[in-house]
Amino acid sequence: MSDLISKKDTTATVGGGYSLHSKTDERKKAVRKNLLDLFRRRPLPDEHLLTNMGLYIRSSALAKIFFLDEMYRKILDIPGKIMIFGLWWGQDAIVMENLRAMHEPYNHARRLVGFDTFEGYPESSIGDADKRSDIIKGGGYAVSEDYCDYLNALAQYHEDENAMYNIKKMTFVKGDVTETVPRYFAENPETIVALAYFDLALYEPTKVCLEQVLKNCVKGSVIVFDELGDADYPGETAALKELAQLNQVQVRRSQILPDRSYWVI
């Protein structure tokens, strides 16, 4: 099971030209290629595809959605915003908006804010506490030009489809989080963080954002970590160790994705 749903397994194949993770064996690569071939020669018209995504979603990608649901359920009675640090193509944000629509369609106070450069990792953010690799490098996880505009349009569609479409609930902030996040909290002093999802994978930006988040949580807020204890991405763990005394905080692992963790404040 863990082989099916490891983080790298989830992220490796989607866009961006990343090579498959080394743990993915040759047999699995061939199986994946078969899925891509089947997808490309699908007989379904586009409008049917949109309501039959389950035909193509792999268990690892499905598990990621279930994991987001697992986290969302923990904040149903917690006030405040959902903040996502590290969006890539923004799927986590769109799924969260749809979970909001399912779980609390009439919570008019819930907002989601997502942060990313939309240009991948800034070279200046990669430091000694991080481990460079084919993925962790300047520009790693870059998306296409003007992608933030496309994501905004997609977010608008989902908001229009869901309850309370008249209230703008999702915002994306483009730029280096070491600048944009402190500025965001300064300009939006009413902000309470209900859920913060960390997937920056680097020490310095994680530390800057976590510092801000911790000042704006309530007891019960949930902080989600994508790479805690991961030897390939040591920066996230280093940032947490600096800002919290580990044996004093309640960090738990997900029941869906064994390598994801969360801290209930």
Ligand SMILES: C[S@@+](CC[C@H](N)C(=O)[O-])C[C@H]1O[C@@H](n2cnc3c(N)ncnc32)[C@H](O)[C@@H]1O
């Ligand atoms: C691992 S990816 C996020 C993947 C996403 N959570 C998902 O599962 O689809 C890490 C993201 O963090 C962003 N990032 C890393 N350092 C950043 C920084 N200093 N400022 C803004 N974004 C940053 C990268 O651009 C990249 O999109």
